[in-house]
Amino acid sequence: MTSLLKSLLATIIICLTAMMPSLAQELPKILVFSKTADFRHDNIEVGAEAIQKLGRENRFDVEHSEDAHLxxxxxxxxxQVILFLSTTGNIFxxxxxxxxxDYIQNGGGFVGIHAASDTEHHWPWYERLIGGYFMSHPEVQLADIHVHNHEHPATVHLPKIWKRKDEWYDFEKLNPDVKLLMTLDENSYQGGKMGNFHPISWFHEYDGGRVFYTALGHTKEAFQEEDFLKHILGGIRYALGLEKD
Incomplete structure (x- = not known):
């Protein structure tokens, strides 16, 4: 092998080696944050693992933490996205x-799952971001979800009426500016308190960022359900800006 060829190969190897970290960094990075100051769901660890698996399968990196110093x-x-996985109470x-x-105002994405709406109840900015505060819920039971938007990546795969078992949240202080994805049919289960209009999942652009929220996800079993995981994945892709709303 000539010295010129050796030099050329060495240069190529050096260039490829230098590129490898930057190629890895091109993957979107998501923070799954699950700090709790009140009730703690026993599915948080299972949920974080399921979202990390979604990341491996769909080319985004996932870090799980409960350290608010981040x-x-x-x-x-x-x-690129911060995901609140059943956070509760005043955590910041x-x-x-x-x-x-500041992160949201600079274009960061946000996903809230289940008790993310039971977080920071006295912070007006977060109230508008999350879209509504948890108020109450009956026991876990089957219910009918009406899917109103089949264009959004979080709901495109779902039937018009989605029957599933979960803990069904009632809300207060709903933000009228959110865009509705799904509502609950209170005639299909016992204990609902919102009547004929019971939003359960929504999205919106807020203060510079893209926001998706779903109240689903109370049980450990939820994070083994294909349709629910696709629902979460679609919300993440929307928050990342990879999909049109």
Missing amino acids: FTKERLAQY SDDQKSAFQ
Whole structure:
């Protein structure tokens, strides 16, 4: 092998080696955040593992943490989406709230699952972001979900009426600016308190960011259901800006 060829091969190897970290960094990165200050769901670890598996199968990186110290402007900048997995209670300091707000205002994506709506009840900005606050729920039972939007990536795969078992949240302080995806039929189960209009999943653009929320996901079994996992994946893809709404 000539010295020129050796030099050329060495240059190619050096270039490829230098490119490998940057190629890995091109994958979107998601923070699954599950800190709880009130009730803690026993499916959080299972849910985080399921979302990490979705990431491996769909080319995005997933980091799971409950450390609110990640909520600084500099640290949040590494994530394209922040996902609240059944967070509860008041989980942030004022500085951490400011960092999260700045993240959304700079185009960050947000996904909320289940008890994400039972979080930071006294923060008006978060109230509008999440789209509605958890108020109450009856026992876990079967119910009919009416799917109103079959164009969104979180619902495109679902039937018009989706029958499933979950813990059905009632809400207060609903943000009228959110875009509806699904409602509950209160005639199909016992204990609903919202009447004929009972939103259960929605999305919107808010303060610079893209937001998806679903109240589904109370049980461990939910994170083994293909339709539910596709629902979550579609919400993540919307928040990432990979899909049109």
